Amino acid sequence: MSKCEQCIIKQFNSLKSLTKEELVRISSCKISMNVKKGEIIFDEGEAVNGVYCVKEGICKLSKLSANGKDQIVKIVLKGDLLGYRSMVSDEVSNLQAVALIDMKVCFIPKSEIINDLQTNPKFSFDVLKEMAHNLKEADDIIVNMAQKSVRQRLAETLIYIHDSFGVNSDRTLSVLLSREDYANIVGTATESAIRVLSQFKKDKLISMVGKKIRIEDIEGLKRVE
Amino acid sequence: MSKCEQCIIKQFNSLKSLTKEELVRISSCKISMNVKKGEIIFDEGEAVNGVYCVKEGICKLSKLSANGKDQIVKIVLKGDLLGYRSMVSDEVSNLQAVALIDMKVCFIPKSEIINDLQTNPKFSFDVLKEMAHNLKEADDIIVNMAQKSVRQRLAETLIYIHDSFGVNSDRTLSVLLSREDYANIVGTATESAIRVLSQFKKDKLISMVGKKIRIEDIEGLKRVE
DNA sequence: AACGAATTATGATTTTGGTCATATTTCGTT
């Protein structure tokens, strides 16, 4: 089992602000786990009794709406912390976390880390900064949802996936999302997402290799209205 | 000028976690100000060099979208802190704050409070909790925007305004929002908001006294689909 | 009380996106 104090991934999140001693203690009680694609890390309404540090892979955070659809509110990637919101607010999770590809995550029990959050100001300020950033992102999504067309939101999602996760050797997006996932990010019907993607293909903005998507004209996508 | 350490409003926000000494220091440098209805407290893209503690009144936090519409992402009320997100993340504000009714606010300069945030773990944990709550609310709004109809969102907004701010003696909503404000909360065209409200009136869910709105059947509003 | 700008209201029309039905393709499994 690897040691937190030597783990490179913590540089990407607030855990870097913990002291050596705190890290050693956390390291001794953390639980490393592999999560297979499609597996639920935690579910809506579930008490998340700690935080997950994502070492490998990505997952989606989504919320079931009244009409039975899953709305994806955030994609979490390698280096991010997961579940810290619920832990801080002492509430059950309002979101579900599901692996989009195979993942390696380390679970740190709340009992071990909550004390650090309440006594190490550098750490809690760092978490605060991260949360502030997430809140800003959420505000932006609200505005996009309210004011932009499905076409535009989908174009932006493709660019986001491209820029955040990169491409395979054949230039297809390295993260393979289903059309349903795209629809759930954008907040539209699966058929509508498929239709818009088909149109993008006709307009030579993207091309398809099987189910995979390749961006052909990223500037064109940016201009979509 | 009133003193923070004796101010009752701080009970409603994170400032209650400051020590007596910290409060005395802050009190001596805070700036009390009156903000008239319609006035901008801070604007999008502006550096907010501190936090505002809302003593009286309410304001809207909105963001201008590419198509020129203002999307309201949050209504801030008496007792809330304003602008702390930008302060924490050291970024310019992504939102504009405009008074919806006359307000009394106290401005606390960043230089005075940032140090407390970085050294008083109880305070920063409290701010963290508040931010976590805001983030959860934002997630909920994203889901509502994506999955619910304008009718439903507007019904929920009316209930929210009713429950959060109460009613006048004639039972009309005590916060007078323009139809445009309602449209900007819900994320729709002003005409659409007006149309839906007219329909609510026909359906005897609400009634109108001039521009003011009176909820006649709150249970009916809750059932709107 | 009358005026007038701003707000609210409503109608007509178009556009966007949702829904349901039905192909077609993809890709893992045999």
Next chain:
DNA sequence: AACGAAATATGACCAAAATCATAATTCGTT
């Protein structure tokens, strides 16, 4: 290589909401 379930694609139709135009009203000002 063939099979079949799941995913993707497409068509037809419908509903929701946007847009543009035009009235009607509210409410502060004179």
